[in-house]
Amino acid sequence: MSEKLFFRGKLEIGANNYHIGNEALYFSNFDPVRTETYVEEKYTTLLFNLSVGLFVKL
């Protein structure tokens, strides 16, 4: 293995924060029947990732 290469393992915990809603009213395919009610909700989703990496020193 070259001195320039190194591996890395990582356990990661995170939180994704967002508002999600129906397809926006201003899109070109506006449909007054299907978009007459619009729902928007706020969420925080937990994320767990386990990964390995390969890095190069420059």
Add this chain to the structure above:
Amino acid sequence: MKCLNVFLFLLFYTSAFCLESDSLKSKFHIGFHGGIAQTLSFTGDLYMGIPITKKAKRKELNFGYLHLRSQTDFDGIDDLSYSSHGLFGEWNYFANSQVFLGARISVLGNWVDEASQDKYDEERTRKPPTYFSSWAAFGHIGYN
């Protein structure tokens, strides 16, 4: 298949750097991470960063691109899948020569899968969600 192509390209790209001969002078690193998320889906990062050594303590400042997949509930429909692409900044602190702790902040664009849009479409008269933006904070522990 697309992910495999990207992986092979990156493997070739990083391998090409390994042929350089001045590794001990390095002040910069690049790399990629690949792994699994809790949904058993692929998660991946592209990195660039600098090591910082001060008072014999090693630290890192990194930034890059990240990709992940996850699921969300919306409007009473559970488990709508989405793909995220974003940029992150990251700070790592090495507790010793090999173990590090870090924190990451990122901004993401999230695209709802077509299959999940169809799933929503079957249950609701409203148009399904297609895209939303988000920000995410992470903490991690790693082994170098």
